[in-house]
């Protein structure tokens with residue numbers, strides 16, 4: 001019998017991570033491509049279709065049978081109908097990606113939200129493995145989260161659940177691109193941390209990375225980091241009040257700070273605990289491949305449900 005694989009793509013604002021993944025989650029082949037977002041959503045869609053078709057052809061050339069396609073995209077995603085509803089960094093506006101892929105590749109396809117499928121991958125294959133109630137929080141340029149219960153992601157009624165970055169932790173605080181003020185993302189995202197440090201230090205090209213690397217030598221960096229950690233703790237304890245998870249998995253670029261993030265965040269959350277039960281706090285294990293692995297899991301789940 002020919003061995004099965006699924007075609008998995010994680011479409012980001014700048015790059016796409018793509019793979020052929022076996023049903024047990026192991027990777028047969030990986031590729032990376034530029035998204036070409038600047039050329040507009042139609043060109044991006046065409047690019048996705050070409051790359052997916054190329055991966056299916058690669059599978060067949062390697063004597064494997066591609067059986068389904070999973071695609072993860074950012075923004076608002078209608079997973080039920082397979083539509084990329086809205087994305088600021090890729091430019092999607094109501095693109096019926098699932099049916100386009102199914103027509104082009106003649107294979108069943110599933111479409112998912114990048115952070116949500118990344119959370120599914122971390123919960124089932126990564127740092128949340130063995131846990132039934134997992135909150136995956138991606139802290140990078142923005143902040144978003146995914147609640148994963150018994151291995152399944154929670155989408156919300158409109159496919160927009162998990163916007164942890166836009167809960168208000170500092171009423172009247174800094175303005176956020178979403179239109180509100182004092183959102184968690186406006187204080188504790190890598191972008192916000194970099195901006196706050198530049199504002200206080202006068203160093204025009206400093207980033208969140210500089211803040212992390214200067215914590216032990218620069219009082220301003222220490223202050224900016226402290227502010228971000230306190231805001232994160234407020235956001236995370238709110239999430240814990242709502243979801244009561246057993247493990248909080250931290251991913252995204254800022255999680256690369258490791259114990260510099262995890263240690264103080266844990267302490268700040270513990271200071272806020274009253275009735276809550278503290279979750280374990282761990283760093284994500286799959287790095288930037290979580291979205292692609294999650295897209296593969298989505299495709300496999302889709303096959304199982306339609307079988």
Ligand SMILES: [Zn+2]
Pocket residue numbers: 165166167176177178179180183185
């Ligand atoms: Zn916001």
